[in-house]
Amino acid sequence: MGEVKALVCFFKKYYHIKLNFRGVNVEKQKNQTIVDRIWNSFSSITLAVVFFTLISLTSMIGTVIEQNAEPEKNLKVIGKLFGESLAPTLYNIFERLGFMDMYHSWWFVTLLLLFAANLVICSIDRLPKIWKLVKEPINPLSEEHFKGVGIKREIVLRGKTEKVRGVVGTAIKNAGFNFSEAKEANGYQLYSQKGSYSRLGVYITHFSILVILLGAIIGIFFGFKGFLNLPEGAISSVAYYRSGIEQPLGFSIRCDNFLVDFYGGSDMPKAYKSWLTIIKDGKEVIKKTIEVNDPLTYEGITFYQSSYGMVPDAQGIFMLKAISKDGKRETINLKHNESFTIPGTSITGKIINFSPALGMDQTGRPFTYADMMNNPAIYIEFSEGGKQKYAGWLLKRYPETWALPDGHIVEFMDYWGIEYTGLQVRKDPGVWVVYLGCITISIGLFIAFFVSHRRLWVRLIEDKNGTRVTVGATANKNRQAFERKIDKIIALLSKSQGGGK
Amino acid sequence: MSSSILFGISTMAYILAMIIYIAYLAFRKSQVGITATTVTVVGFVSQTMAIILRWKEFYEIGQMGILRAAPLTNLYESLIFFVWCLILGYLIIEFKYKNRSFGAFITPVAGLALAFIDISGMSKDIQPLVPALQSNWLLAHVIMSFIGYATFAISFSTGLMYLIQTTDKRNEPSYIFWTVTTGIFIIILLAMGIDYLSFRVAIRSPEMLIKSYLFKASFFSQSSLVSALSWLVSLAFIFMLWRYGYVLKRIMSAFSISPDTLDEVTYKSIAIGFPVFTLGGLIFGAIWADQAWGVYWSWDPKETWSLITWFVYAFYLHSRLMRGWKGKKVAIVAVVGFVAVIFTYLGVNLLLSGLHAYGSIG
Ligand code: HEM
Numbered sequence: 001m002g003e004v005k006a007l008v009c010f011f012k013k014y015y016h017i018k019l020n021f022r023g024v025n026v027e028k029q030k031n032q033t034i035v036d037r038i039w040n041s042f043s044s045i046t047l048a049v050v051f052f053t054l055i056s057l058t059s060m061i062g063t064v065i066e067q068n069a070e071p072e073k074n075l076k077v078i079g080k081l082f083g084e085s086l087a088p089t090l091y092n093i094f095e096r097l098g099f100m101d102m103y104h105s106w107w108f109v110t111l112l113l114l115f116a117a118n119l120v121i122c123s124i125d126r127l128p129k130i131w132k133l134v135k136e137p138i139n140p141l142s143e144e145h146f147k148g149v150g151i152k153r154e155i156v157l158r159g160k161t162e163k164v165r166g167v168v169g170t171a172i173k174n175a176g177f178n179f180s181e182a183k184e185a186n187g188y189q190l191y192s193q194k195g196s197y198s199r200l201g202v203y204i205t206h207f208s209i210l211v212i213l214l215g216a217i218i219g220i221f222f223g224f225k226g227f228l229n230l231p232e233g234a235i236s237s238v239a240y241y242r243s244g245i246e247q248p249l250g251f252s253i254r255c256d257n258f259l260v261d262f263y264g265g266s267d268m269p270k271a272y273k274s275w276l277t278i279i280k281d282g283k284e285v286i287k288k289t290i291e292v293n294d295p296l297t298y299e300g301i302t303f304y305q306s307s308y309g310m311v312p313d314a315q316g317i318f319m320l321k322a323i324s325k326d327g328k329r330e331t332i333n334l335k336h337n338e339s340f341t342i343p344g345t346s347i348t349g350k351i352i353n354f355s356p357a358l359g360m361d362q363t364g365r366p367f368t369y370a371d372m373m374n375n376p377a378i379y380i381e382f383s384e385g386g387k388q389k390y391a392g393w394l395l396k397r398y399p400e401t402w403a404l405p406d407g408h409i410v411e412f413m414d415y416w417g418i419e420y421t422g423l424q425v426r427k428d429p430g431v432w433v434v435y436l437g438c439i440t441i442s443i444g445l446f447i448a449f450f451v452s453h454r455r456l457w458v459r460l461i462e463d464k465n466g467t468r469v470t471v472g473a474t475a476n477k478n479r480q481a482f483e484r485k486i487d488k489i490i491a492l493l494s495k496s497q498g499g500g501k
Numbered sequence: 502m503s504s505s506i507l508f509g510i511s512t513m514a515y516i517l518a519m520i521i522y523i524a525y526l527a528f529r530k531s532q533v534g535i536t537a538t539t540v541t542v543v544g545f546v547s548q549t550m551a552i553i554l555r556w557k558e559f560y561e562i563g564q565m566g567i568l569r570a571a572p573l574t575n576l577y578e579s580l581i582f583f584v585w586c587l588i589l590g591y592l593i594i595e596f597k598y599k600n601r602s603f604g605a606f607i608t609p610v611a612g613l614a615l616a617f618i619d620i621s622g623m624s625k626d627i628q629p630l631v632p633a634l635q636s637n638w639l640l641a642h643v644i645m646s647f648i649g650y651a652t653f654a655i656s657f658s659t660g661l662m663y664l665i666q667t668t669d670k671r672n673e674p675s676y677i678f679w680t681v682t683t684g685i686f687i688i689i690l691l692a693m694g695i696d697y698l699s700f701r702v703a704i705r706s707p708e709m710l711i712k713s714y715l716f717k718a719s720f721f722s723q724s725s726l727v728s729a730l731s732w733l734v735s736l737a738f739i740f741m742l743w744r745y746g747y748v749l750k751r752i753m754s755a756f757s758i759s760p761d762t763l764d765e766v767t768y769k770s771i772a773i774g775f776p777v778f779t780l781g782g783l784i785f786g787a788i789w790a791d792q793a794w795g796v797y798w799s800w801d802p803k804e805t806w807s808l809i810t811w812f813v814y815a816f817y818l819h820s821r822l823m824r825g826w827k828g829k830k831v832a833i834v835a836v837v838g839f840v841a842v843i844f845t846y847l848g849v850n851l852l853l854s855g856l857h858a859y860g861s862i863g
Contacts, residue, residue: 045823046823049816052813053816056813060805064853216798269631269632292633304794304795425795426795431791434787434797438787445776446776449775
């Protein structure tokens with residue numbers, strides 16, 4: 001509550017400064033000063049609508065021209081739209097205007113800032129009045145005002161005014177209204193209001209937009225966005241900007257493994273996974289397996305799975321498990337062109353070829369169809385006593401290729417050190433401010449559209465048949481709903497009276 | 502019964518309902534109206550069942566959690582969901598306002614959206630989710646965006662009806678606006694239909710159709726005769742609509758929906774759609790992007806167009822507060838808002854991706 005008061009104080013102060021500006025000026029000269037004029041135009045909704053239009057229209061440019069792209073791409077686009085011959089000239093003009101990175105150009109940023117200024121000034125301008133409306137306690141309604149209210153109902157209930165007052169009071173209370181009472185000439189008036197704070201919903205909404213913009217600005221000034229391609233087994237203590245400049249992390253990160261899961265036997269990737277370890281001051285502090293949509297954060301720096309690739313000329317390690325016919329098993333790690341022995345036999349195998357994505361062409365000849373690890377396979381030649389026995393492809397994703405002709409099995413379990421994981425590295429201390437703004441804008445919009453300020457006055461006057469109950473009410477939103485509610489209360493009242501109309 | 506048969510039934514039901522609703526507008530017999538509602542409800546029920554079935558199929562194929570398997574992952578499924586929301590919203594309005602004449606304006610949107618699926622030849626296959634789409638934020642994002650789009654579609658229909666009812670002078674800007682806008686709408690749909698028919702045989706992959714062949718059978722035809730003719734016929738059509746559009750007013754005014762009711766429904770659906778779209782479309786989308794790629798806002802065309810849409814509806818909300826902007830001008834903004842919605846939803850994928858390499862249909 002204290003903060004709210006402080007905030008109000010702040011606004012009041014500025015409001016007064018503004019008023020003083022005006023007051024002084026009005027006295028000294030009838031004409032408005034520049035400050036005044038700017039203030040006035042920035043406190044108008046018309047200007048807001050102008051900004052909506054300007055921002056929308058200019059934003060469209062950046063959806064047609066690809067942002068931060070190679071010149072050829074946009075030359076092509078411009079050529080398609082305006083003709084090949086004009087493309088180079090137009091490209092130059094557009095580049096001068098900042099269209100190639102327009103959302104960061106000085107004029108677009110200025111537009112956003114002016115929009116924010118509009119919002120701030122508009123809010124400061126109106127808040128005092130709204131605040132008064134919110135704070136103002138409800139007062140009894142005079143006779144003539146009763147005639148003018150939006151919702152009006154009247155019934156006569158049996159019984160003395162005193163008694164009816166109790167019944168009606170309970171009914172109003174049960175409907176969720178805490179009421180006050182006033183004694184009137186020949187009866188009472190009960191009055192109540194609810195949701196007066198809802199008039200602030202719009203301001204919460206507007207304020208949240210500023211909070212979100214602030215969060216974005218914090219991110220720009222105190223954060224960074226880089227990337228890091230980390231081969232399996234490698235360690236890095238820096239990330240890189242797109243320009244290639246290094247950004248120290250303050251700790252080290254190691255990629256222990258990288259893997260792509262596929263759906264069934266298809267080539268549809270199901271998950272990209274990197275096993276990461278954070279090392280700080282020589283100690284392993286965190287280990288986590290990240291996936292797309294499940295990043296790792298340490299000391300405010302977040303690592304996202306964003307791509308992967310093959311390390312050029314890598315000396316990878318293949319992990320095999322050899323199981324002999326009579327059940328002896330052995331796990332084997334070896335490199336390209338190295339040999340191993342099937343346990344308990346004198347059969348040796350040697351990896352002589354590797355394909356990251358083995359496929360068959362129409363004639364049944366194997367070939368590599370992608371440079372990613374879509375279907376890793378190794379070609380092993382087996383020999384016994386120096387004589388070649390058999391040879392063939394073992395595919396990691398197809399266990400049926402692991403069985404050798406004479407009953408031994410060689411499982412292709414994994415490969416390591418051949419791929420790198422592509423990490424997006426980001427630090428953005430403003431993101432929580434942005435999220436805070438997102439939460440408050442949701443609350444603000446909810447209040448602005450779905451909570452209404454309801455006011456209710458009930459006058460009880462002695463009548464010859466009992467007590468005349470006159471209900472007057474207003475709602476600034478969804479009047480029908482309030483009307484229905486009032487009708488329900490009245491129906492209940494008259495029923496409890498045994499239909500004493 | 503398979504989901505595709507049920508989807509077929511619902512498509513036919515909505516198109517049939519559209520015809521019956523229009524007949525109801527013309528003859529105003531209550532039996533006709535009840536039939537229209539019944540047919541719509543039948544379509545809605547079968548569509549609901551179809552969605553549940555597809556969900557189940559996807560769940561069985563996808564090897565993942567039941568929520569992740571919600572059929573909302575591609576253009577086809579999202580269009581289906583959009584139509585479902587739209588019809589649900591409409592049935593609520595029909596029930597609440599006890600007025601069927603909106604039906605003649607809403608069922609065409611539903612019928613056309615479903616027909617568009619077939620015309621564009623987009624992929625209807627169930628595809629497992631690529632890693633970036635495996636997020637619960639995405640699910641919330643898509644569901645709420647489409648609830649928002651559906652409410653905006655309703656406000657578009659009622660806004661257009663408002664304009665039809667309140668304008669009749671041919672030199673009045675609002676009248677020119679609605680006749681020309683409606684004309685362009687119909688022409689684009691027709692042109693796409695012609696594209697489809699003429700390329701149906703030649704093109705092997707229907708997904709490529711819209712992207713590479715949009716309007717190639719009409720406006721951008723290689724034959725300059727066809728192209729010139731298309732432009733001419735279109736202009737003539739718009740001219741006719743402009744010339745005789747007021748007839749629609751006469752038909753509608755015989756039917757008692759007051760412009761005030763239309764204005765109220767327009768406002769109310771935007772008042773529901775705007776917060777839902779803000780939270781689901783913009784905020785949840787940003788959170789998802791943040792989780793998946795580490796940027797909550799990257800100004801990519803889809804995001805930018807959502808923002809533009811948001812600004813147009815902010816324009817709508819504020820213009821109601823401006824002096825002299827009640828009524829027609831505000832209704833125009835509501836109509837323009839939905840044009841932005843369509844562009845956000847389809848234009849970015851179909852038109853801009855023809856220019857660039859991103860986004861894809863299906
Ligand atoms: C995109 C940004 C904005 C959003 C999302 C937004 C949202 C809203 C909403 C939801 C309302 C309530 C409308 C209604 O109840 O029908 C509103 C009212 C209003 N807005 Fe904004 N607004 C934005 C920007 C601005 C700006 C830049 C101004 C600056 C002048 C402004 C000035 C106002 C005013 C004066 C009201 C009326 C307040 C009242 O009735 O007391 N808005 N806004």
